[in-house]
Amino acid sequence: MRRRDAFRALAGLGLVACDTRKPHKGALGAVERFNENVEGVLLSDRAASEDLELTPLEAFPGYHVAPAIPQVPHDWYLTISGMVSKPLKLSLDDLRRMPRIDARIRHHCVEGWTAVADWGGVAISELAKLAGAKETAYVEFRSFDAPSFESRGYWSSWDRASAFHSQTMVAYQMNGQPLSAKHGAPCRLYGSVKLGYKLVKYLTEVNFIDRRTGGYWENKGYEWFAGV
């Protein structure tokens, strides 16, 4: 009997430790934090430069959390703030006048599909330089894509090394054309080292911060680091 009780207790403990409804907690959360360290060690600044075939634009999915495709607010601008010496308010033309980086990147969606596009925009490291950003551990990206009128928009926070990767950018071009509303117009975060849900579309804010602020899907239970 005592052995059976011990077995039951152990099984119960296992269930609590592996509660998949709250995957950031218990044993699953502990392994997630371990995996984050592994992912941090694996992360290199190497630029993804495979010979990739472009995905037809109409076959490239575009997701948003708002009930309809978010439209650009008429008073839109991109703010660069947080721990910076010169907070910036940038228009799309301001971004276009800055040095542009271009990269062909395979998109890895958490659902399991991939798609390829050419992206052009301004590197996060360039924006950091311009705004005089302090060496913060995290960078947060916010959006005007919101599930309802009252709620705050979609967002994600990144580790510094991934945000400062040479291909991480505020992208305003996709396949050489201005970004369409479906793909995050007027500009979105893009890069080669994170899963799709970290690549915030309909961008409004880039904040250099010293603590993690989770993210829209991350707070629901998806991995915070989500490197690829």
Next chain:
Amino acid sequence: MAKPRRPQPLLIRITHWINVPVLAILAMSGLQIFLAYPFFGPRGAEYDWVPLSGWMPPEWIRAGGWLAGARHLHFAFMWVLVINAAIYVIYLAASGEWRRRLLWRNQARQRYNRLQRAAYTGALVLGIAEVLSGLAMWKPVQLHRLTWLMGGFDGARVIHFLAMLGLFGFVIGHVIMVIVHWRKFPEMITGGKREDA
């Protein structure tokens, strides 16, 4: 001469029984992950030749409840599988057990016949394919050389799925053989009587 060896040495029994729940959890959480996009190949150039493409695995063979839960299960238990498999492989190599269990040139006094040894070798190869294709899908950019070897992220996803089906086939055959040769089953728990190896 060395001490007579049991037909099923302790480390083989331990790693075998750890594998049972771990493989079940990995396969079931894998099917939950698969459900989020049950197709293969990049968008706009899907591979329509992969078996079970478009299949929606029913709830009773899935684990994790939802995509994020299943991913957390998968990325936790993958370490248990890798550590367990590493102990098994190192033991097989160091103890010489591989000569009795794996497909190699014929030797005298075989405990297992060719078909059995082919099945155990095949399962080991499928397991290695699972780990390598899984790593390629987990870090397709950082482990780009491995990913290239696997035929890219989408190739790795096909290998990962097909190797899972292969392992499922192995388990079915294995369980049928255990039922047929049920007298041998207690050896996998007790180890059996010591014999000259």
